Amino acid sequence: MSAIRVRVLLAAALGLASLSPAVADGGRAMPRTVPPAYVEECASCHVAYPPGLLPARSWQRLMDGLDRHYGSDASLDADLVTSLGAWLQAHAGTYRRVVEAPPEDRITRSAWFERKHRKIAPDVWRLPSVRSAAQCGACHVGADRGRFDDDDLRMPAGLTPRQRRAWFD
Amino acid sequence: MTKHRPFPRLRTAAASTVLAAVAASSPPAHAAGTSIASQLAHWSAQAGRPGDAAQGDRFFNARHGGEWSCASCHGTPPTGPGKHAGTGKAIDPLAPVANPKAFTDPARVDKWFRRNCRDVLSRECSAAEKADVLAYLAGLGSTPDRSGAR
DSSP states (O other): OOHHHHHHHHHHHTTOOOOOOOOSTTSSSOOSOOOHHIIIIITTTSOOOOGGGSOHHHHHHHHHTGGGBTTBOOOOOHHHHHHHHHHHHHHOOOSGGGSSOOGGGOGGGSHHHHHHTTTSOHHHHTSTTTOSTTOGGGTBTTGGGTOOOTTSBOOOTTOOHHHHHHHTO | OOSOOHHHHHHHHHHHHHHHHHHHHSOOSSOOOOOHHHHHHHHHHHHTSOOOHHHHHHHHHOOOSSSOOHHHHHOSSTTSOEEOTTTOOEEOOOSTTTOTTTTOOHHHHHHHHHHHHHHHHSSOOOHHHHHHHHHHHHTOOSSOSSOSOO
16 A cells, blocks of 8 residues: 555545645646746646646656647747757656556556546536546646645536545545 | 734735736737737738638537537537536637637637647538538627527
C-alpha cells in the first residue's frame, strides 16, 4: 500500500478532505510562473494541466507530436514548441506516482488518476456537464489554477439523486 | 519609527494597476491588428471572387468526411459560446457580433484556420472556403433566430 493511499484513507477516516498540494517543482501544483503562451495555446482547448501531472518523457512526446494531438491539430511555431517544451521539462513530475509514463501519455490513464476516480460511475463521465475526463473543471473548481484538492470540489450538473448521495461516500 | 510602511506601497501598487489597465485598453503601438472585413477582403482577393455567405453557412455546418464540423465546437449559429467537442472546454463566441476580439489578431486567425481546417477537413482550407465562412460570420446579426451553442 502506498503512502499516498494511506494518507487518503487516514484523511477520509478523520473526515479531512484535503492533502496539502506539493508546492515544489516536480510536484502536482501549478508552478508559480506560467508562461502566458501556455495558457493561450494549450488552455484554449483544455485545462492548463500542471506540468507535474506527467513525467518529462511524456511531455517530450506530446510536444514532438502536436500536429497529431489526441485527434486535433495543435501545432505551434517552432520557437513556441521549444520554449514551452523547456518549461514543461523543467516542471515535469518527478515524484513517485508520476515517474512512469501513462498509456498514450494521457494523464487520465495514469494509475493514480484511475485510482482516485474509480468510484465515479461511467454515466457521470458521460453527463453533458462533464463529457470527458479531460474536463477537470466539471468537478474541480480550481482546475484552471492547478488546484485539485478534495475539498475544492463541486457536483457536476445533472447527477441523479442516487449519484448525489454516492458523492459523499 | 516605523518598520513597515504599507500605505506608500499600496498606493504604488494601485497606481501600477491603473497604469497597466490604461496600457491594456490602449491600442497597441504596432498596428498589426486585423478585422473580419479586412480578412474577408483578403481571402476574397486570393480566391478571385467575393465570399458567399450562403455557401459559408453550408460549409460551416457540414461534416467534410470526418467526425466534426466547424459547428461541432463553435455551435450554430456561432453567436454564443462554443464548447470543444473533445474536451468540453468553453470557447468564446466566434461571430464578431458576439465577440469583438474575434478576427482581430492576424496570427491567431491564421493559426486557428490552419489547425481547425485540418481537424475538420484533414487539410487546410482554400482561400475561397475561408472567404465564404468569413462572409457567413460577418453577416450574422445580433438577434439570432436560433439558440447559440449546442
